[in-house]
Structure formats: structure tokens, C-alpha cells
Amino acid sequence: MTLLVLPLAVVWLGAALLALLDGRRRFVGWAAVAVLGANVAGLAALGARVTEDGRQELVTGNWPRGVGITLAADELGIIFAVLSSAVLLVALLYEVLAGVRSRTFPSLVLFMAAGLTGLFLTGDLFNFFVFFELSMIPAYVLSVYGDQARRKIGAAFIFAVVNLLGSFIFLISVAGTYHVTGTLEMRDAAERLADAEPASVMLIAVGVFVAFGVKLGLFPFHFWLPPIYVGATPAVAAILSGALANIGAYGLLRFGAALLPAELELGARALVVIGSVSILYGAMQALSRRDVREVLAYSSIGQAGYILVALAVGGRVGFFAAVVYAVVNSANKALLFLTAGLRGWLVGAAFVVGAFSVAGVPPSAGFFGKVAIFQAGVAEESIALLVLLFVGGALSFVYMFQIYQHAFWRPEASAGGREPSPAVLRGLTLGLAGVVVAFGIWPEPLLALSGGAADLLAGDAGESAP
Amino acid sequence: MRTILTETVARLLVAPAFAVAAAILVKGYADVGDGFAAGVVAGLGVLLLFAAFGARATHRVLPVRRAFAVAVSGLLVALVVGFAPLLAGDPPFTHRPPPEEQVVKLGTLELISAVAFDVGVFALVLGVVVGSLDYAARVRKGDW
Amino acid sequence: MILLFSGVVAVLFGTGAFLMLKADLFRVVVGMVMISNAAILALIGSGLSRGAAPIHPLPDDRLSDPLVQAMALTAIVIGFAVTALLLAIAYRVYTSHESVDLDELSREEVRRERELEREEISP
Numbered sequence: 001m002t003l004l005v006l007p008l009a010v011v012w013l014g015a016a017l018l019a020l021l022d023g024r025r026r027f028v029g030w031a032a033v034a035v036l037g038a039n040v041a042g043l044a045a046l047g048a049r050v051t052e053d054g055r056q057e058l059v060t061g062n063w064p065r066g067v068g069i070t071l072a073a074d075e076l077g078i079i080f081a082v083l084s085s086a087v088l089l090v091a092l093l094y095e096v097l098a099g100v101r102s103r104t105f106p107s108l109v110l111f112m113a114a115g116l117t118g119l120f121l122t123g124d125l126f127n128f129f130v131f132f133e134l135s136m137i138p139a140y141v142l143s144v145y146g147d148q149a150r151r152k153i154g155a156a157f158i159f160a161v162v163n164l165l166g167s168f169i170f171l172i173s174v175a176g177t178y179h180v181t182g183t184l185e186m187r188d189a190a191e192r193l194a195d196a197e198p199a200s201v202m203l204i205a206v207g208v209f210v211a212f213g214v215k216l217g218l219f220p221f222h223f224w225l226p227p228i229y230v231g232a233t234p235a236v237a238a239i240l241s242g243a244l245a246n247i248g249a250y251g252l253l254r255f256g257a258a259l260l261p262a263e264l265e266l267g268a269r270a271l272v273v274i275g276s277v278s279i280l281y282g283a284m285q286a287l288s289r290r291d292v293r294e295v296l297a298y299s300s301i302g303q304a305g306y307i308l309v310a311l312a313v314g315g316r317v318g319f320f321a322a323v324v325y326a327v328v329n330s331a332n333k334a335l336l337f338l339t340a341g342l343r344g345w346l347v348g349a350a351f352v353v354g355a356f357s358v359a360g361v362p363p364s365a366g367f368f369g370k371v372a373i374f375q376a377g378v379a380e381e382s383i384a385l386l387v388l389l390f391v392g393g394a395l396s397f398v399y400m401f402q403i404y405q406h407a408f409w410r411p412e413a414s415a416g417g418r419e420p421s422p423a424v425l426r427g428l429t430l431g432l433a434g435v436v437v438a439f440g441i442w443p444e445p446l447l448a449l450s451g452g453a454a455d456l457l458a459g460d461a462g463e464s465a466p
Numbered sequence: 467m468r469t470i471l472t473e474t475v476a477r478l479l480v481a482p483a484f485a486v487a488a489a490i491l492v493k494g495y496a497d498v499g500d501g502f503a504a505g506v507v508a509g510l511g512v513l514l515l516f517a518a519f520g521a522r523a524t525h526r527v528l529p530v531r532r533a534f535a536v537a538v539s540g541l542l543v544a545l546v547v548g549f550a551p552l553l554a555g556d557p558p559f560t561h562r563p564p565p566e567e568q569v570v571k572l573g574t575l576e577l578i579s580a581v582a583f584d585v586g587v588f589a590l591v592l593g594v595v596v597g598s599l600d601y602a603a604r605v606r607k608g609d610w
Numbered sequence: 611m612i613l614l615f616s617g618v619v620a621v622l623f624g625t626g627a628f629l630m631l632k633a634d635l636f637r638v639v640v641g642m643v644m645i646s647n648a649a650i651l652a653l654i655g656s657g658l659s660r661g662a663a664p665i666h667p668l669p670d671d672r673l674s675d676p677l678v679q680a681m682a683l684t685a686i687v688i689g690f691a692v693t694a695l696l697l698a699i700a701y702r703v704y705t706s707h708e709s710v711d712l713d714e715l716s717r718e719e720v721r722r723e724r725e726l727e728r729e730e731i732s733p
Contacts, residue, residue: 013546013549016545058557060558061559061560062556068559126684130684133688137692153702154712154715154716164642165645168645168646171649172619172652175653175656176652178656178657179655184677591687598694598698
């Protein structure tokens with residue numbers, strides 16, 4: 001039981017303590033790394049407990065169930081929690097090694113980690129919103145981190161406004177859920193929503209979809225995304241795309257598959273269309289860009305489309321694909337954004353691993369993401385969907401190869417006067433690339449955990465289906 | 467905006483504002499009120515000072531520069547109180563003493579751990595409000 | 611009562627959305643505040659019940675729902691924090707660009723990009 005709260009408590013207290021100190025000093029940065037490392041270790045231990053004993057649950061304040069706020073860890077939550085904290089840890093390590101440039105950076109990253117840990121481990125709808133805001137507010141501040149803050153501030157304002165609008169629409173959906181079901185506990189709400197009046201539940205579902213679509217950067221809600229990702233420093237871009245975007249994927253899975261399965265099925269066709277447009281739009285835009293970070297930003301929009309399509313296919317195979325793809329995609333994006341800012345020997349190798357992983361070439365982890373997606377496409381028995389997935393994959397291979405060529409093969413890019421980056425940073429990205437390859441060679445833990453999460457969601461969907 | 471009227475009103479209202487804030491903070495357990503509301507009311511008192519006497523004078527009477535430290539310490543107090551029950555094996559945010567037991571009373575103030583939590587929230591909110599006021603007050607270059 | 615609440619929420623949300631479409635940064639912030647208040651009102655409306663405060667309930671008392679009030683308070687706090695943050699960002703935009711007009715900002719952005727491109731082409 002203590003294990004469920006400890007990772008959250010450690011990182012939250014650490015964030016508050018470090019806020020008092022100047023983050024540019026080296027020991028503060030390393031203290032933040034230590035705190036976040038403890039958080040990741042705690043979450044990993046909790047993950048081991050969850051796979052052995054099943055769902056862990058706790059009600060705060062010794063209140064009876066249904067009165068206090070529920071904290072709960074199941075396979076779906078823990079997989080995203082570990083992933084997001086690990087990405088944050090790598091990004092923080094990168095920035096500490098490169099030299100932190102603002103006094104608040106380490107503490108902000110820890111606050112975001114606290115928000116994300118809480119968000120993935122809460123079983124309460126309103127508490128979800130609170131942690132959601134706790135992780136978004138550091139993101140608004142981090143988006144102007146680094147040099148040339150003056151140029152980024154306009155994009156940051158739009159980023160903040162659009163995402164806040166999404167948050168409040170989500171809050172209205174929470175209010176609607178409470179009105180319809182009279183509970184905020186996710187599992188009880190899921191049961192009661194199944195019997196509620198379909199029209200009102202559909203409205204709630206639309207609100208939830210808009211909120212997480214904005215977060216994930218799906219096609220019609222994506223316009224804030226490219227300027228932010230292009231302007232951000234490598235570490236911040238990795239944080240936003242590798243850790244924060246997980247909220248969108250997790251939210252769609254948790255709310256769509258576990259809470260609103262009937263509405264998900266009803267809207268499946270629309271979701272497939274939106275997802276497909278996202279895939280094609282992201283790929284086309286990425287193809288036409290030359291700047292590495294711009295290509296990666298548009299690629300993120302396309303990859304979000306895959307997750308949505310997998311979710312819409314539904315059933316065990318679809319949810320499994322969505323989870324695996326979300327995990328692999330966030331690792332890829334963290335690796336690529338961190339590598340994109342570096343120059344020197346072996347950086348190209350790390351980048352190529354990430355690029356292959358996005359394109360789904362074995363032996364990278366991305367291969368299994370693509371395989372899972374194709375399985376979902378086969379299960380749907382739709383030729384059009386399979387063709388789309390294939391075209392999307394081929395396009396991603398083309399644009400990744402294009403920027404690889406552009407960034408690392410041009411003689412002036414590799415030798416053009418720029419100093420090679422510090423060896424530690426290159427080592428870090430190589431290590432991350434090693435992890436991506438390792439998950440491609442030995443994917444069993446990832447697949448087992450995702451399988452558990454998919455069973456959970458598919459079970460929920462099966463139970464409440466009429 | 468410094469006129470006799472604003473200055474007199476500010477002088478008359480600052481002390482009551484803080485008194486009301488303290489009352490809201492203390493009474494929050496059997497009546498309307500909590501740390502957040504108390505923090506906002508106290509922050510409004512400081513806003514009155516800023517508006518009536520300007521940033522420089524306010525800095526002279528109040529340790530405005532410490533606002534950030536006050537806010538973070540408040541957060542720390544609240545978090546420590548919230549997570550401390552973990553050490554005793556209870557879930558976080560468990561009250562001490564538990565609901566059935568007799569509580570020590572000081573007037574209307576009941577000494578339970580939730581009061582310490584609310585004091586933390588009060589410090590956090592007051593610190594944030596005063597900090598943002600100070601940030602906004604630096605805009606008026608003529609005054610600084 | 612719920613109808614009244616829904617009406618107010620709808621008007622608030624609509625006005626907020628209209629203001630958010632304006633180019634003036636501060637109008638956008640005000641629009642955001644209105645939408646956050648619409649969300650808070652929706653929260654309160656989601657559990658409307660008349661009755662005594664549930665602090666020392668007697669068995670046959672009618673109680674008001676305390677949960678909505680807790681949620682509304684929390685949402686107010688969060689809305690307060692993000693409004694402060696948005697105003698701070700808007701103020702920074704104003705001090706660094708001397709303008710609070712989003713159209714003007716994007717025009718400046720385009721101009722700067724063109725300059726950068728020109729530098730890249732003819733170094």
C-alpha cells in the first residue's frame with residue numbers, strides 16, 4: 001500500500017524542496033536526478049507488484065470506499081507511469097549534463113513528474129483533472145525554456161490557451177459524468193455510465209475526446225504543436241513529446257475503452273477517419289519539411305493518428321496495439337528529439353536507430369509497434385485500413401530517411417565548423433538508442449505488460465457491452 | 467492613484483483584512499472557511515497596500531521579497547502533513563487524531579492535523595498572491 | 611434550477627469562446643477566465659441539492675452535496691493559478707514585443723523567418 005503512494009510523495013516533496021534552490025547549480029540538478037530516479041525505481045517496483053498481485057488500490061484519509069479519493073495502480077496506469085517518468089529522467093539527465101540554464105528547470109521537471117505519476121495512478125475522475133493541470137502548468141513554463149525566449153513566448157501563449165481550453169472542456173465532461181452517475185470513482189462511474197441515457201453520455205464522450213485530442217495533437221486540434229516543438233530545446237521537446245503526450249494516449253484508452261466503451265464503438269468509424277487524416281496529414285507535412293525538429297513535430301501528429309486508429313479498431317487486439325504503439329512512439333520521440341540537437345561521432349547511429357524505429361524496421365522496438373498495428377488492421381478486415389497503414393509506414397520511412405540524409409550526410413552539416421557535442425551527451429543518447437534496440441530484440445516484458453493492460457480494457461468493454 | 471481617500475481607506479482596512487483572514491483560517495472546521503480563502507483575503511489586504519502606497523512603501527513594511535519562499539514553505543508544510551501518515555502505515559491525508567477521539571480545543575480552534583495542512587495552504591496562497599502582485603507592481607517604472 | 615444553471619453556463623461559455631477568437635491577448639485571457647467559470651458553474655450544477663451543510667448531520671436532515679463544493683473550490687483554485695500564469699505570459703509578450711495583438715505578432719514572426727531564410731540563401 002505504501003508503495004502506491006511513495007513514488008508520488010518522493011517526487012512531489014523533492015520538487016517543492018528544490019524550488020527553493022538555484023537549479024543552475026550542479027548539485028541541485030543531480031539531486032533532482034536522484035529524486036526522479038527514486039520515483040522511477042519506486043514505480044518499477046510497483047509495476048512488479050501489479051503484475052504479480054493484480055490491481056493495487058488505496059483510499060486516502062482512511063475513508064470508506066466511495067468517499068475518499070481513490071489511488072489505484074493497474075497494468076495500464078503503471079506502464080504509462082514508468083514510461084513517462086523514465087523519459088523525464090533521461091531528459092533531465094541530458095539537461096543536467098549539458099548545463100541547466102534556468103533556476104527553475106529541475107524543480108519544474110519534478111513537478112511535472114509528480115503530476116504525471118499522480119495522473120496515471122489515480123482512480124478518481126476529478127483528481128485526474130487536478131493532476132492533469134499539475135503536469136500541464138510546468139509544461140507551459142518549460143515551453144519558453146532556453147535561449148531566445150522572446151521568440152517562443154507567442155507560441156507558448158497559444159499553447160497554454162489551447163490546452164487550457166481542452167482542460168476545461170474535460171472538466172465540464174467530469175461534471176457531466178458526476179451529474180449522470182453520482183460518483184467520481186472511475187470503476188463505479190464505468191458501471192453506471194453503461195446504464196445511463198445514451199445522449200448525455202455521448203456528449204461526455206465528445207468532450208473527453210476533444211480534451212485528449214488536443215493533448216495528443218490529433219489532426220483538427222494540432223495547430224499549436226509544431227511551433228512549440230520546433231522552438232523548444234531538445235530536452236524540453238523530448239519531455240513534451242515523450243512524457244506529456246502520454247496523457248493523451250492514456251486518457252483516450254482509460255476514458256474511451258474503460259469508461260465509455262459503448263460510445264467508443266458507436267464513434268469508431270469517425271475515429272478511424274480522424275486518425276487516418278492525422279496519419280496522412282502528418283506524413284505529408286513531414287515530407288515537405290527540411291528542418292529536423294519540424295519533421296519530428298509533424299511526425300508526432302501522424303503517430304498520434306495510429307494510436308487513435310488502433311483504439312477505434314478496439315477489442316483486445318486494438319487496445320494492445322494502441323498501448324504498444326504509444327509506448328514505443330514515446331521512446332522514439334524522446335530519442336530523436338534529444339539526438340537532433342547533437343553533432344559528432346556516433347550521433348548519426350543513435351538517430352538512425354530512432355528513425356528505423358519510427359519506420360518500424362527490425363530489430364528496433366518500433367517493429368513490434370507496427371506489427372501490433374497491422375494485426376489490429378487485419379482484425380478489422382478492412383483493405384482500406386491496411387493500405388492506409390502501409391502507405392503511412394512507407395511515408396514515415398521516406399521522411400525519416402530524408403532528414404537523416406539531410407542532417408547527417410551533407411558534408412557541411414557534419415564538418416561545417418560546428419564543434420562535436422560533449423561525449424557524455426552522445427553517450428546518453430546512444431544508451432537510449434540501446435534501450436530502443438533492446439526492446440526490439442527482447443520485447444517480452446513490454447508485450448506482456450501491454451497484453452495485461454489490453455486484457456483489462458477488453459474485459460471492461462466486454463462486461464459492460466449489452 | 468495616491469489620494470488621501472485611498473490612503474485612509476487602506477490604513478483603515480489592512481488590519482481588519484488580516485484579522486478576517488486569521489478568523490477564516492481558524493474557523494474553517496465548524497464553519498465557512500479554509501486556508502485558500504484566508505490566503506486570498508490576506509492577499510487582498512496586501513493588494514490594498516500596493517494600490518494605495520505603491521510598491522516601495524509596501525516593501526518597507528512587509529517582507530515582500532520573501533513571498534516565493536513563503537509559498538514554497540507553505541507547500542512543503544501541506545505536503546509533509548499530507549504524506550506523514552504514511553510513516554505510521556496509514557493512507558495519506560489521514561486525520562490525527564481520528565474522528566472518534568477527543569480533540570484538544572483552544573476556543574473554537576480544534577487542534578487536528580488538518581489545521582496544519584490548512585496553515586500550509588494559507589502560506590502557499592498568500593505567497594503566490596503577494597509574489598504575483600510584486601511582479602505586476604514592477605511594471606510601473608515611475609513608482610519603482 | 612438546473613435549466614437556469616445550464617443557461618448561464620452556455621452563455622458564459624459562448625461569450626468566453628467568442629472572446630478567445632479575438633486577436634487581443636488580454637481579451638483571450640478574459641475569455642479563458644469566463645470558460646473556466648462556466649466549467650465551475652457546470653460542476654456546481656452537476657450536484658444541485660438543497661439542504662444543511664453536512665458537518666454534523668442529524669439522521670432526518672436533508673443535506674446538500676458537499677462533493678460539488680469541494681470540486682468547485684478546487685477548480686476555482688486551479689482557475690486562479692492558470693489565470694495568473696496566462697496574465698504573466700501575456701505581460702511578457704507585451705514587454706518583449708510591445709504589442710498585445712496576435713495578428714501583429716504573427717506578422718512579425720513571418721517577417722523574421724523571411725529574413726532568416728534570406729540570410730541562409732546568401733551567407
